[in-house]
Amino acid sequence: MREKIELPPTSALKIIDRKKPGFFVNKKNYKPYAAKDNEPPTMANYGEGFRFNVTGLIHDETGFPSSSPEITEKLIYRLHKKIEAAYKDIRGSEITLPQNCRAVILSYGSTFRTAKRAALDANIGYVKLTTIWPFPEQEIRELARKVDIIFVAEMNLGQLRLEVERVAGGLAKVIGINSVNGQLMKPRAIFEEIKSHGA
Secondary structure (H helix, E strand, O other): OOOOOOOOOHHHOOOOOOOOOOOOOOHHHOOOOOOOOOOOOOOOOOOOOOOOOOOOOOEOOOOOEOOOHHHHHHHHHHHHHHHHHOHHHOOOEEEEOOOOOOEEEEEEOOHHHHHHHHHHHHOOEEEEEOOOOOOOHHHHHHHHHHOOEEEEEEOOOOHHHHHHHHHHOOOOEEEEEEOOOOOOOOHHHHHHHHHHOOO
């Protein structure tokens, strides 16, 4: 499924600049990933005279990859604490639940638009996960108290369904709607699966 999007004008965007290294920082000994507690590291922009490495791997304070267990543990704990501290700012789900609705379909990513179409056709609620990790446990647990069935549409064998089942804790029945053929899911197929369960 495809749709148009509208990007807001740049004047409407709120830009929060990172803290920069101070004027007296020694550029030769600069450590772009040296962080204190929950504070983000002070990092220069590219081209400002500081040389540093950027990687998606576990890295030390200089930015270079590391396989040291101590460095790995320190970085993982710092990132975890950073996410926990900002959890209220990370909106994990968008829930649309019509009045007296007893079923909902939950999805994310490219599958969401298809699931939403099927939900509208079946007259049930829908949930868009905008963040999977950290998983929005509180929101999903509250949802499970309000409905009888949570359908989980995903293009895999049910990894997210297992997480929803864990969090729902038996408060609602959780049913997976899965596809692993590499094609986008079709609204009709999801709709028929919803209807086959009496929703």
